[in-house]
Amino acid sequence: MLRLIYFLLSISQLLIIPSASFAGHRGPRRNLLQNGSDSSRCPLNFEPLRGLAPNSQRPNLDTHSECQYILQGLRLVLADHLRLTNSFLPPLDSAESCWEIYESLVREYVPGFDIRRSCGFETPWIARGCMNITTRSEFEAQVPRSALDGVDTACNQSLLNNSPCASCTTSLAGIRASYLQGPSVGNVSDCTAYPFIYAAAFANQFGPADVGTTKCLFNLDFTSSHSNSKRKKIVISVVVVACVVILVLGFAVFWFLRRRKERLLKQKWKSMRTDTNMSSGLDSISASTTLIRFTFDEIKAATRNFARDHIIGRGGYGNVYKGVLPDDSEVALKRFKNCSAAGxxxxxxxxxxxxxxxxxxxVALRGYCTATTPLEGHQRIIVCDLMKNGSVHDHLFGLVERKLSWPIRQRIALGTARGLAYLHYGAQPSIIHRDIKASNILLDDKFEPKVADFGLAKFTPEGMTHLSTRVAGTMGYVAPEYALYGQLTERSDVYSFGVVLLEILSGKKALIAVNDGQPTLVTDWAWSLVRKGRALDVVEEDMPELGPPEVVEKYVWVAVLCSHPQLYVRPTMDQVVKMLDTDMPIPSVPERPISLIANLDDIERSVSSSGSANLSTPAGYQTYTFEHDHVEVEKEDENQNGR
Structure with missing residues (x-):
C-alpha cells in the first residue's frame, strides 16, 4: 500500500512540474523522475522522449506494434544517456527503478499498459546488452576506425529525407553484420540496436532528440502541436477551396466521379476473375506443402508499408524487403514490380x-501473397527465410571490409555444389537454375550458403538430354554453348558454378579488366595461370586462415575444370561434390579454345602455340576421363542434325 501511495505521488509530481528542455535544467526534474535509494536510482533521463511530443495523441495500436514503439523510445533514451555519460546502459541495481519511471510515462498515453508483462521484457534487460559492451570505448575497440568513419560520413547530416536515412541505416546494418555477431542479453539494447544508439549519440551532429534522427534511427514519428495546428489550418483552407470548386463545377464533378466509379468497378471485376484463376493454380501447390498464403495487410504490417529503410536488395524483378512476422520471426519478402495478369x-x-x-x-519458401487493390494494383510477393549475412557478392565485392577466411569460402563452395547437385539429381523432375552467380548465393548467420532466385529455373522433362530455349542469365556466368546456341543442360549450371568458385577463390569478378583495359573473363585469366603451373597465384592475397596448399590448389583445378568452354569436359555436380569433399581424383584438363572476347593478339598466340590437347593435373592427382559423357553429347549433336 505504501508503495502504491509513493508511486501515485511520483506521478502527480510528473504532471505538475513542466517538462525540462533537452539541453538544460536537468537537475531538479531528473531528481523527481528517479526513485528508490541512491544505489538503485535510475540515471536515465526520459525528458527528451517526453519533450518530442508534449501534446500528441498517439493512435491505438495492437500489442506487438505498441511494444515496438515503446522499445524504440527506450533506445532513444539510452542514446541520450550514452551521449552524456559514455555508457550504453544504466547500472543493474537501477533496472527496477528505470522500468517504473518509463511505465509511468507510457501510461500517460496508454492507460493501464504494463510494459514488462505485455511485451515480455525482463527487468535486467534494460541494464544488459550486446557482447558485454557497456561503454563507448569498448564499442569503438570492437569496431574498426574505418567503419566508424564510414558511419560518421553517412549519418552526420539531417536524416529527415529518405536518401540520407537509407545511406545511414545501410552503414549501421553493415557494422552489425560484420563486427557485432556475439551474444546479446534480451532485446532492449541488443547487438542490432547498438550501432543505432551509438550513431544517434555521436555520429549525428543533431543528437538523439532531433526529429530526423528519431524518425530514421528509431522509427519514431512525432508531430508537435504547432505542426498539428498549422496542418489543421491548411486542411481547413483546402476544404473551403474544394467546396467552392464543387459548387461551381458540381455537375461536371458528379459526372466525372460516376464515370470513374464505373471504370473502377470494371477493373475490380476483371482483377477478381484473374486472381480467382491464379489462386486455383497456387492453391493446388500449397495443398501438398506447408506454404502460407499471406494477406496483403499482413505483408504491409511486416514491412511497415514497404518502408524504404526495409529494402535489403534490388533487382530487375523488383525489391527485396526485410520483414517481421507477428511471431517476431524475420523474413525476406520479394516484391515483383510492374505486375499484370499476363505476368x-x-x-x-x-x-x-x-x-x-x-x-x-x-532458400526455403515460407509462403506467398497475391492481391489486387484499386490503389496498389496487382501485388505478387514471395516470403522466404531471412539470410542475415547477405550474399556472397556482398562479402566479395560489397561494402564488407573483412575478407572471408578460407574455411568459410570452402564451406560456401561445397554447400553451393551440394545445393546444385540436389537440383540436378535429387529433385523430380530435375531443375536447371540458369542464373547461378555470387549475388544469388545467400548466407545465413553461420555462413551456410543457400542458392536463391529461381525466377529463370527450368524443369527438365524426363528423358530429355538438353533443352533449346531462349537465352537468359547474367553476362560472364553464361556457358558458351547456351549463349551461342541456346542449348541448355545441367552442365550450363556447372559452368556458372565454376565462375562463382573462381570468384570465391580469387576475389575477382566474372568480368575483369586487364592492364590494357580490355575486358577478360576470370575463367581465361585463371586458366592462363594454371597452364603455367601457377595455380596458387589464382588465390586472393592475404586470405585469412589459408588452408593447405594441396587442398587450395585442388579447388582451383576444380574451378577451371567446371568453367571449361567445352561442355563434355565439365564434370557433373555430383562429381564436383565428390572432388571437393573426398579424395576423388581430378581429371586432366584439355586446352581451351579461343575466348569469345579474345582480341587479335590472343588469337595469333593461340595459333602459334603447341597443339597439346591436355594439360597434366598437379602432382599427386590421378585422372579419369569423360568418355561416356562425350558420346552422349555426340548423340545430342546427331539428334540436333537429324532435326
Whole structure:
C-alpha cells in the first residue's frame, strides 16, 4: 500500500512540474523522475522522449506494434544517456527503478499498459546488452576506425529525407553484420540496436532528440502541436477551396466521379476473375506443402508499408524487403514490380519451383501473397527465410571490409555444389537454375550458403538430354554453348558454378579488366595461370586462415575444370561434390579454345602455340576421363542434325 501511495505521488509530481528542455535544467526534474535509494536510482533521463511530443495523441495500436514503439523510445533514451555519460546502459541495481519511471510515462498515453508483462521484457534487460559492451570505448575497440568513419560520413547530416536515412541505416546494418555477431542479453539494447544508439549519440551532429534522427534511427514519428495546428489550418483552407470548386463545377464533378466509379468497378471485376484463376493454380501447390498464403495487410504490417529503410536488395524483378512476422520471426519478402495478369504465369512458376524443393543449401519458401487493390494494383510477393549475412557478392565485392577466411569460402563452395547437385539429381523432375552467380548465393548467420532466385529455373522433362530455349542469365556466368546456341543442360549450371568458385577463390569478378583495359573473363585469366603451373597465384592475397596448399590448389583445378568452354569436359555436380569433399581424383584438363572476347593478339598466340590437347593435373592427382559423357553429347549433336 505504501508503495502504491509513493508511486501515485511520483506521478502527480510528473504532471505538475513542466517538462525540462533537452539541453538544460536537468537537475531538479531528473531528481523527481528517479526513485528508490541512491544505489538503485535510475540515471536515465526520459525528458527528451517526453519533450518530442508534449501534446500528441498517439493512435491505438495492437500489442506487438505498441511494444515496438515503446522499445524504440527506450533506445532513444539510452542514446541520450550514452551521449552524456559514455555508457550504453544504466547500472543493474537501477533496472527496477528505470522500468517504473518509463511505465509511468507510457501510461500517460496508454492507460493501464504494463510494459514488462505485455511485451515480455525482463527487468535486467534494460541494464544488459550486446557482447558485454557497456561503454563507448569498448564499442569503438570492437569496431574498426574505418567503419566508424564510414558511419560518421553517412549519418552526420539531417536524416529527415529518405536518401540520407537509407545511406545511414545501410552503414549501421553493415557494422552489425560484420563486427557485432556475439551474444546479446534480451532485446532492449541488443547487438542490432547498438550501432543505432551509438550513431544517434555521436555520429549525428543533431543528437538523439532531433526529429530526423528519431524518425530514421528509431522509427519514431512525432508531430508537435504547432505542426498539428498549422496542418489543421491548411486542411481547413483546402476544404473551403474544394467546396467552392464543387459548387461551381458540381455537375461536371458528379459526372466525372460516376464515370470513374464505373471504370473502377470494371477493373475490380476483371482483377477478381484473374486472381480467382491464379489462386486455383497456387492453391493446388500449397495443398501438398506447408506454404502460407499471406494477406496483403499482413505483408504491409511486416514491412511497415514497404518502408524504404526495409529494402535489403534490388533487382530487375523488383525489391527485396526485410520483414517481421507477428511471431517476431524475420523474413525476406520479394516484391515483383510492374505486375499484370499476363505476368502471373512467371510468378506461379517461381513459387512452384521453390515449393517443390527442400534442401539445406536452398532458400526455403515460407509462403506467398497475391492481391489486387484499386490503389496498389496487382501485388505478387514471395516470403522466404531471412539470410542475415547477405550474399556472397556482398562479402566479395560489397561494402564488407573483412575478407572471408578460407574455411568459410570452402564451406560456401561445397554447400553451393551440394545445393546444385540436389537440383540436378535429387529433385523430380530435375531443375536447371540458369542464373547461378555470387549475388544469388545467400548466407545465413553461420555462413551456410543457400542458392536463391529461381525466377529463370527450368524443369527438365524426363528423358530429355538438353533443352533449346531462349537465352537468359547474367553476362560472364553464361556457358558458351547456351549463349551461342541456346542449348541448355545441367552442365550450363556447372559452368556458372565454376565462375562463382573462381570468384570465391580469387576475389575477382566474372568480368575483369586487364592492364590494357580490355575486358577478360576470370575463367581465361585463371586458366592462363594454371597452364603455367601457377595455380596458387589464382588465390586472393592475404586470405585469412589459408588452408593447405594441396587442398587450395585442388579447388582451383576444380574451378577451371567446371568453367571449361567445352561442355563434355565439365564434370557433373555430383562429381564436383565428390572432388571437393573426398579424395576423388581430378581429371586432366584439355586446352581451351579461343575466348569469345579474345582480341587479335590472343588469337595469333593461340595459333602459334603447341597443339597439346591436355594439360597434366598437379602432382599427386590421378585422372579419369569423360568418355561416356562425350558420346552422349555426340548423340545430342546427331539428334540436333537429324532435326
Amino acid at each position: 502471373d504465369a512467371s510468378f506461379t512458376h517461381e513459387v512452384e519451383v521453390i515449393a517443390s524443393v527442400r534442401h539445406v543449401n536452398l
